[in-house]
Amino acid sequence: MNGSQFDMAAERPGRPLTGGICQPGFHRRHRMAGMVLLSALLLAGIVAGGILLGDSRVATHLDIRNAAPSLEYPFGTDWLGRDMLARTLKGLTLSLAIGLITATASVGIALVLGLMAATLGKTVDSCISWLIDLFLSLPHLVTIILISFSLGGGVKGVIVGVALTHWPSLARIIRAEILQLRSAEFVLTSRKLGRSRWWVATRHMLPHLVPQLYVGFVLLFPHAILHEAGVTFLGFGLSPQQPAIGIILSEAMRYLSAGIWWLAFFPGLSLLIMVRAFDVLGDNLRRLIDPHSAHE
């Protein structure tokens, strides 16, 4: 028991022991905050665009179909004359909405299971660990396809599928964190002072988990979005005329051989940029919030 503090430090290889101290931390933190702000603005812009752009731009205009990118239609138009910029923004917004719901659900599942595993004793712990291993060993895409197919496809199927497959890695992190917290001195002291398990879990442990949850949430986001795109690309998700980014990409593949490259290029690029923005956001947030790197 006496060695617990030492163990804690040793188990965190990511903790910088010397790095950061010699760096001009002030500027670096500023730059990080700037990146966070920029990414957040970009994402907010996508959502605003997707919501504000009226349906008229995604309605069919058979007289201007297959128009190459121009000033009026920066992303070009498709074979029904629908504005690809508007379709892309709407698709990304839908992806974001799905990402939001699924990431929230995944974090919820991860938190509950992680807490249960770490606090309810050995049997529950081994059960949940087994479940985590099981879900981690299944390929995500296959599981999502199975789940969304059995639920009859549609937005609901995709959401449930993605939510049910993305919690295990975060649940494992939370479980490990709690296991460490359990043997932390302040927790032990609190227990000895007669506090209940519940009181300790909510007052002492949960606050320590907030940064992990927060960052886990943001990092799950791009993962969920790409899997949503993947499953709709393969045709197991949404109805083919819904402007989901995966559907836009899979439809565009058909027209590539006819030389209409902009149907795939811009939506694909936008998806990449959005996912990258989330990555930057999550990564920088983690470094800013995480106490272990907060002094960098």
Place this chain on the structure above:
Amino acid sequence: MAKKRIWQLAAGLAIMALVAGLSGCAGPKSDNTAAKNELVLAINAEPEGGFDPTTGWGRYGSPLFQSTLLKRDKDLQIVNDLATGYQVSADGLTWTVKIRKDVEFSDGKPLTAADIQYTYETAQKSNSVVDLTIMKSVEAADDDIVVFTLKKPQSAFVDVLTGIGIVPKHAHGKDYAQHPIGSGPFKFVQWDKGQQLIVEANPKYYGPKPGFSKLTFLFLSEDAAYAAAKAGKADVVAIPPAFSKQPVAGMRLIAVDSVDNRGIVFPTVKAGGKTENGYPVGNDVTADGAIRKAINAAVDRKALVDGILEGQGTPAYTICDRLPWWNADAVINDNDLNGAKRILAEAGWKDADGDGILEKDSRKAEFTLIYPASDKTRQALAIAAADMVKPLGINMRTEGKSWDDIKTLMHSNAVMLGWGSHTPLEMYYVYYSKNSGIDYYNPGYYSNPAVDAYMDKALAATGQDEANGYWKKAQWDGSTGLSAKGDAPWAWLVNLKHCYLVRENLDIGQPKIEPHGHGWPITDNIAEWHWK
């Protein structure tokens, strides 16, 4: 770890898009394959059930391996194939067909009337799409004479005789569909499911000898087939209209007229019923004829042809445009928003709450239009048609479904379907009240006793002209009918042209107007094909 996988996924997507984009820009290659004695065709449409005419193979004509009693020539006139002639008794119940004596199957055994009797009896019992309920019996009266007896007179029985290829009684077993034997212009060599079919010229064939000794049919997706054409790997390629604007070096585009049509079928009864299998029947909005007629009047069929089919088609107003039994008076004025609005207003539909969607008795004018998700042309037609009726205040929500789902939903929702055949019998299948809910026939439960009566008379007529007169009246008799002018259970939109890329120096003669099904019909006159 998770992050790494994300980037792998993302990079994979990006690379796929790039590679495909580049290949789209690359110049087409062509290799000169003139003078070779074989052809490679990529015309899609692998028949799932194989090549057995008794379960539906070749029911639109030209079964390739087998031959039929009668067939339709280039001008769609009935001519003899196996038959040398036929007679119908005065009461229209007995059809006597005399056949050639010199015909052999590709295995060398002679084709006799017993094979024909066997084929028709097997087809009648097959419980497949082949409909022979009208036939009471079939009998081989002699080696070269077959007698069909019908339950009631049916002028359109002649079309049945063009649609069933004759199978050999001695070699028709369980795996016949996988290894067909027949008396047609080609004989079966090999079928690799999902990949290719190889056939050879049948030396025993009694008709004109085909100009090619071997044909290979590749079963490719639309874009893979197009890529094969660009790479010079195929001689005849079926392509969707969307690709028809892009020239391919070494190939020329042939757009063949067809009676292959696309349209929206509406439930015509109110919701509440169920089929035998428990699927819901009826829709309260589309049960109102005014809605169906307004949609028919509002859609701009010409714009659909130009915009979605790239001009490779014609507007469709009925199930049988330009065929001998078509009633030209049944054609309506379309692209007429004001006319459509008037129809709706007269029927009591108005937008009381100002949300852009009409209401009547607190029921909103909205319903779902389902299309098969795998068919891009039908998807585009559905989306465009839905946008065209939006200004009326009718909200057609489009939704893509699998064919399995469509079977359960097509009686209670509007569906984008297609038909197209060289026989007026099709009108009977699609509109006759007793065919409601049978297979894909009459999914909307349309029923009009006057129309039924005209079709009964048409079927009972003994002469083709007399029959055609009744078929026309069934469409529109001046006061009612099954067309858009009458009850409008369908909104027909377009007749497709079937587009093929054909190698420059291959002469495929004059293809006849093709039925439903893009692909196989092009082989109908394959015996005439030759290198230029």
